[in-house]
Amino acid sequence: xxxxxxxxxxxxxxxxxxxxxxxxxxxxxxxxxxxxxxxxxxxxxxxxxxxxxxxxxxxxxxxxxxxxxxxxxxxxxxxxxxxxxxxxxxxxxxxxxxxxxxxxxxxxxxxxxxxxxxxxxxxxxxxxxxxxxxxxxxxxxxxxxxxxxxxxxxxxxxxxxxxxxxxxxxxxxxxxxxxxxxxxxxxxxxxxxxxxxxxxxxxxxxxxxxxxxxxxxxxxxxxxxxxxxxxxxxxxxxxxxxxxxxxxxxxxxxxxxxxxxxxxxxxxxxxx
DNA sequence: AGTGCGACCCGAACGC
DNA sequence: TGCGTTCGGGTCGCAC
Numbered sequence: 001x002x003x004x005x006x007x008x009x010x011x012x013x014x015x016x017x018x019x020x021x022x023x024x025x026x027x028x029x030x031x032x033x034x035x036x037x038x039x040x041x042x043x044x045x046x047x048x049x050x051x052x053x054x055x056x057x058x059x060x061x062x063x064x065x066x067x068x069x070x071x072x073x074x075x076x077x078x079x080x081x082x083x084x085x086x087x088x089x090x091x092x093x094x095x096x097x098x099x100x101x102x103x104x105x106x107x108x109x110x111x112x113x114x115x116x117x118x119x120x121x122x123x124x125x126x127x128x129x130x131x132x133x134x135x136x137x138x139x140x141x142x143x144x145x146x147x148x149x150x151x152x153x154x155x156x157x158x159x160x161x162x163x164x165x166x167x168x169x170x171x172x173x174x175x176x177x178x179x180x181x182x183x184x185x186x187x188x189x190x191x192x193x194x195x196x197x198x199x200x201x202x203x204x205x206x207x208x209x210x211x212x213x214x215x216x217x218x219x220x221x222x223x224x225x226x227x228x229x230x231x232x233x234x235x236x237x238x239x240x241x242x243x244x245x246x247x248x249x250x251x252x253x254x255x256x257x258x259x260x261x262x263x264x265x266x267x268x269x270x271x272x
Numbered sequence: 273a274g275t276g277c278g279a280c281c282c283g284a285a286c287g288c
Numbered sequence: 289t290g291c292g293t294t295c296g297g298g299t300c301g302c303a304c
Contacts (some may be wrong), residue, residue, distance in 0.1 A: 017289085032280095074298055075281090091282095112298070129301085135275075162298080172297065252288045261277075263296075280304085286294075 002073040004058060004135070004169030005209050005233065009216030010079060012053045017081055021098035022049050030093035033108070044117060044140035045069070045096065057132040057168035061123065068123040070116040071106070080105045081216075085255070108266040132168040134223040136205035141167065143198035150198070153190025160190050161201070170205065176240045176265050178204045185271045186264045188255075211236060239265040 002010070026042045034041050044067055052063035060189060062069035071077075080092070084103045088095065096105040106113065118126055133149075134141040149166045150157070160166060161175040170178065178187050181204035185195055192195065214231040236243070238248055243256040249268040256265050 072298085075296085109283070110297085112281065114299090153274085260275095261297090270303085279300085283291090284295085287292090
């Protein structure tokens with residue numbers, strides 16, 4: 001599932017492939033995923049071009065100069081570049097055709113992804129964007145900031161790491177990996193998290209996401225006809241999806257539990 | 273305000 | 289060509 005590293009990889013790849021091509025047609029096959037006005041969506045996009053692609057947390061920001069197309073991939077959203085004559089596949093929901101005969105197609109098996117087309121001067125005021133917390137590489141993400149966010153919380157740290165208003169960009173996989181690298185038990189209450197824990201969380205997040213972006217970058221090169229990003233980071237996972245397998249540090253068996261409804265993997269010995 | 277939980281989706285995994 | 293049920297996962301919105 002796309003977390004910050006996958007979204008960043010998609011951003012980098014799309015930037016090389018779709019900028020400055022005029023949009024000549026838009027097909028909306030699943031209208032519910034468009035949060036803004038459907039009619040405007042088509043009318044505004046046609047005739048314009050993407051001049052840049054940015055990212056805030058897990059949101060992609062397609063810059064159309066005077067408008068921005070916000071795109072969240074949620075669970076399984078993917079972008080593909082195809083020739084416009086190729087058959088439309090089952091889960092392709094939004095088709096954007098350029099004047100060179102290529103299509104940018106949004107594919108989403110679960111239909112959880114969302115798009116929102118807004119005036120550029122307004123996009124930072126869109127609620128979903130405005131409430132994003134600091135990203136792992138932001139210099140504003142300090143141990144003091146985190147400690148302050150966690151200190152009055154009764155929720156387990158695993159749940160707090162998934163809260164995009166505190167740290168922006170972590171998902172279920174990285175949250176488990178960050179906690180393992182930081183040697184923190186996922187059930188530890190926010191109010192029990194120390195400043196040292198916070199410093200460890202920040203350092204681990206940076207290290208893990210940097211590595212994950214490198215792996216995403218590696219994978220993308222093997223794709224010639226599409227932009228499907230599956231990532232090769234799974235080869236580096238220490239705990240996630242490794243239930244009953246030995247901890248790579250101490251050999252204890254990795255446990256899987258539910259934390260506020262989310263599958264959570266951890267080493268009971270390394271993460272007391 | 274903080275917290276908990278169902279809804280949104282549908283393919284995969286599972287039970288029989 | 290087996291069929292029905294359960295599960296998962298990011299985020300929102302509603303209930304408490």
